[in-house]
Amino acid sequence: MAKxxxxxxxxxxxxxxxxxxxxxxxxxxxxxxxxxxxxxRRPIARAVANSVTVELGRVGDNGVKKCILPKGSVVGDLIExxxxxxxxxxxxxxxxxxxxxVDDDDVLKNGEVYVITPEIRSA
Numbered sequence: 001m002a003k004x005x006x007x008x009x010x011x012x013x014x015x016x017x018x019x020x021x022x023x024x025x026x027x028x029x030x031x032x033x034x035x036x037x038x039x040x041r042r043p044i045a046r047a048v049a050n051s052v053t054v055e056l057g058r059v060g061d062n063g064v065k066k067c068i069l070p071k072g073s074v075v076g077d078l079i080e081x082x083x084x085x086x087x088x089x090x091x092x093x094x095x096x097x098x099x100x101x102v103d104d105d106d107v108l109k110n111g112e113v114y115v116i117t118p119e120i121r122s123a
Contacts, residue, residue: 002035052108056082058116069108076104084116092119 009017009028017028050071056078057064065082075093079086086093092101096113 003032005029005032008032052110054078054108054111055113056084056116057113058084059118064113073108074104075102075106075108075114078108078114079104086116090119091116093117 003011005017005028008031009015009020009024012028012031013020013024017025020028051068052071052073053066053068055064055066067078067081069077069081079093094100094115094117095102095109096115097109102114
């Protein structure tokens with residue numbers, strides 16, 4: 001439970017906040033404001049019950065984009081939401097859990113990381 005400024009002033013200096021000097025008031029105010037900083041941060045994106053959370057990244061780019069889509073969404077929907085352009089002649093999308101290529105009409109799996117990689121064609 002958060003302490004009031006008067007309670008903090010009583011604990012630190014043994015006087016009410018109103019009777020403190022300017023420097024003492026500043027110290028009490030800093031202690032008062034710091035009370036809320038120890039709570040854990042909320043996640044940036046929250047998943048809802050009827051959704052899947054997936055990540056999409058491209059080899060050679062830093063990081064991946066986290067996306068939340070409705071259940072039943074396909075890989076094409078993910079690409080559209082993440083705002084990536086896929087050159088069908090040179091690139092393919094791989095599901096990192098299996099290492100297999102996926103098509104635009106494959107249904108997304110919750111928690112999966114999809115990677116856009118250059119397509120390697122052997123002769």
